[in-house]
Amino acid sequence: MSAPRHIRTPLARVLGRGAAKSGTEHFWHQRLTAVANIPLTIAAVIILITLLGRNQAAAAQILGSPAVAIVMLLFILSITVHMRIGMAVIIEDYVQDESAKLTLLMANTFFTIAVGLAAVYGILKLSFGL
């Protein structure tokens, strides 16, 4: 982001940080993962459609195969990073009570990591037959 300096509000200049208490890292990572999400989402949708008519054994075999598993792992990594930032922005925008905001931001991180790891575990289990 290369906004001219004079656009910044006086308060933003004093604090140097927004509601997130950090700089442009979120902005950049949101766009980075957005770009990654495009091909990964298309790939994941194609994988999902391919598996729809199949039974569990066939689905497990395809999902556990190296190429499909790696694409799905990349997909999960990229979307979870993206959605954590997106939800953080929503919380920062609408939750103004400081303690409620911090609590929700923590819950956001916990949820994202938990759901992401659960999905990763599901794929690795199929790949390695744990």
Next chain:
Amino acid sequence: MAETRSLEAKSPAERPLSPHLQIYRPMLTMMMSIVHRITGFGLYFGTLLLAWWLLAAASPNGYARFQWFAGSLVGRLILFGYTWALIHHMLGGIRHLIWDTGRGLGPNEREWLVAANLIGSIAITIILWIFVLLTMGGSS
């Protein structure tokens, strides 16, 4: 995204406040901005379904339970909505990436982009579902 609350707290002086949503006549670009956020919010919780599906794939019983849910009326409605939200959010994301480069922000271009976003997401979702339902013979 400047944070102004702490400033307000210190000096509650009368200063002009920004007019908020209800002041403006609804516009497609505004609505699509809101829809982008709502679809992102929905997709966030939709990842629970993704995790469930991947975890269920390891066991025949678990997969049967997931397939029963996905094939039920409620399951299909959720998955249909999820498909549309995903496609819409993806196309909306592409729109925002285009806007990030400074292109497509003119009065006609931005209207055209949001309309394409909306029509495209609905069309792709319907085409995907027709394709899926045809190949599956209408039942899982």
